Amino acid sequence: MPRKFFSKKRSIAQEQDILSLPAPTEPPKLTSRRIGIHTSSSGGAQNAAERAYRLGCNTLQIFSSSPRQWAPYELKKSHCDEMLLLRKKYDLNPLVIHTNYLVNLAGTTESFLKKSIEAFRGEVERALALCAAYLVLHPGSFRGADREQGLLRTAAAIRAATQALDLEKGGLTILIENTAGAEYSLGGTFEQVAEVLEHLRGLVPIGSCIDTCHTHVAGYDIVSEAGMKETLAQLDATIGLKEVRVWHCNDAKAARGSRLDRHQQIGKGTIGLEPFRWLLNDPRLAHAAFIAETPIDQPGDDRRNVETLKSLVEPSGNGRPA
């Protein structure tokens, strides 16, 4: 997700909060895939579950605290309980949490790294309290060191931050997200993400989240059919398709290879509609959740993007995720 994601554009969502509209009279039509969108937790995490349901989702992603503040954040037990109840009632799975943007686990300044590790530990604790399945993390920025050291630092920091927390028991897996690869940011190639996973395998439950916009602007071809085939083959050979538990489904405003991370509505950018159809219908990816992080330019864009993704899933007959 780009840093700009939660800025101005997102505020339209507040004005047109789906919770202020009449509740739907019947449950949304679902597909054989898990499809959702990054959803506002305004008013408490439990509100995100109600919003996601009303947006037509059967999975969701949230921030568990303010995405741009260091202040420690305590979740209310009652909010966590209600979140779990609503998720059961609406069958909203998996719950994905996206880490705060300030966290940089590859940081080279001692004090900043310490702050990041503490903040990330808070993320893990809140993810456990919310019974989330996944916590998505960008591998960080290696400014001040070299890339190889950066990847090692990130892996070491994840270990340090999760010390004495039982992720396995909590059913929580940390997902390393690939990035647009701008400047010093780690994770611009599948190999770099795979390397972080390699350092942590057997130590912390770990997997990956692949963002279509990041993949495209980092230079991979997912637009031509042959290109998508080749890109998925590379992904399988490095990270492994099974390890990709979440696909961030975002179209891109910028050109392939530009390293500019600007998300666009599904089908309206430089990626276009077809690549999303291929991903959603690939049986090798059926285990994953598909979650949009698209901008809200017009009220209702969130609902429409979920609708668009769902419309691309070919009927499989059983109507339930594999």
Ligand SMILES: [Zn+2]
């Ligand atoms: Zn992200």
Ligand SMILES: [Zn+2]
């Ligand atoms: Zn993303």
